[in-house]
Amino acid sequence: MSKDHIEYDASHIQVLEGLEAIRKRPGMYVGSDGERGLHQLVFEVADRAVNEVLAGRAGAVDVTLTADGSVRVADDGPALPAEEADALLCRLPAGRRHAGRHVVALGLGGTGLCVANALSSRLTTELRHDGVRVLREYERGEEVTPPAPAGPASGTGTMITFRPDPEIFGTAAYAFDVLADRFRELAFLNRALDVTLTDRRTAAEPRSERFRFPDGARExxxxxxxxxxxxxxxxxxxxxxxxxxxxxxxxxxxxxHDSPGERVLSFANSSPTPDGGTHAEGLRQGLAAAVGAFAGARVPPPSAEPGSAAFGVGEGLVAVVSVKLDRPEFRGVAHAVLGGPASVRGGVAEAVREELGARFARDRETAAAVVGRLLRGSRRA
Structure with a gap:
């Protein structure tokens, strides 16, 4: 060991508390101090509003990128109680939220409003209830204007407007398409959801898209x-x-489809699982069982590994499998793979086998077309 070794004791430890920790290490909470982090701020703020709609307490969510670089997220549900708003904006949760099946988590860690508050140069809340608008303002997480009436209001709702702090994010800018992709995805996976995203950053006609899909995964x-x-x-x-x-x-x-390859997307509690998991494995097993039962010996049997080239039911397939579980279990910190007990794989496989098998029994023309497509694909392989 070198004689010039470095002494290290408790005096070298820096303890960060509350919102100070978020500002010191923003990447731990929103993924980066660049464009990706900006998008996560939007999702963290929209998280609460989206869940108000899914719970039936609100009808719609409006997200607006404003001309001054701020983001406004509004819903028409019951206004947040003042005490709850204070807790959400100023206190870091004790740990990562593990959402049950009826709760959507848009952000990386479910830490929500306090992260946006800490990383914004200015954040304003507007609560509408009992015919009154109540405003409250913060700067970099610190309250600068306590709750105060700001005139009459019609209806109810919560609106949160925040401007990301340039000291943290520099000149990074939002990408409309990135935000639109995630809100569109959520609306496909949750039929009750109604989200409008509007971009007013330029003097030209605002760009706006509404995401609402009553037919869900079919759409x-x-x-x-x-x-x-x-x-x-x-x-x-x-x-x-x-x-x-x-x-x-x-x-x-x-x-x-009559095209090579496949595209299968999987989700658990509305979160993407790009590396699959037990639900994706169950989908493939169920497809193989349903197709095999109709086709008999005409279709090559699946190999032991669903991802291998011999697993023919994926040829030309476009599919979505979405599970919503009371207690989802993920593998790894990135939550890219759904784990959990064998009951998830078996439950999905049995449901697919029964539902697709019943469809094939009712519509033998469609079943024959699918089998013929798979046979052509297996011959090319």
Whole structure:
């Protein structure tokens, strides 16, 4: 050991508390101090409003990128009580929130409003209730204007406007399409959701998109398959059902196309699982069972590994599998893979086998078209 070794004791430890910790290490809470972090701020603020809609307490969420660089998130549900607003804006939760099946978590850690407050040069809340507008203002997480009436109001709702701190994010800017992709995805996965995203940053006509999809995952698959070649069957097949054995619900939508490759997206409690997991494995097992039962020996049997080239049911497939679980279990800190008990894999597989098998029994023309498509794909392989 070198004689010039560095002494290290308790005096070298820096203890950061509350919002100070967020400002010191923003990447730990929103992923980066650049564009990605800006997008996460929007999602953290929108998280609460989205869940108000899904709970039936609000009708819609409006997200606006304003001309001065701020972001405004508004909903028409009951206004936040003052005490709850103070807690959400000023106190860091004790740990990561693990959402049950009825709660959507948009942000990285579910830490929500306090992160946006700490990383904003200015944040304003407007609460509308009992015919009155109540405003409250913060700068870099510190209250500068206590709650104060600001005139009459019609209806109820909560509006939060924040401007990301340039000391943290520099000149990074929001990408409308990135925000739109995530809100669109959430609306596909949650039929009750109604979100409008508007960009007013330029003097030209504002750009605005509304995301509301009453047909859920079926519309998602139609959207994903727009450039996937001619469909083998005209209608998107889909279903949603409760699976008590796995403690949740599964929604599946799919369509085969006359094009190579496959595109299968999986989600757990509305969060993307890009590396799959037990729900994606269950989807493939159920598809193989349903197709195999109809086709018999004409379709090559699946290999032991669902991702291998011999697993023929994926050829030309565009599909979405979404599970909503009371207690989701993920592998790794990135939550990219759904783990959990075998009941998730088995529950999804059984539901797909039964639902798709029943569809094939009712519509043998569609079943024959699918089998023919898979046979052509297996011969090319």
């Amino acid at each position: 998602f698959v139609a959207f994903l398959g727009a450039g996937a070649g001619a469909p083998v069957h005209p209608e998107v097949f889909g279903f949603e059902r409760e699976v008590p054995a796995m403690g949740g619900t599964v929604e599946v939508a799919l369509r085969w």
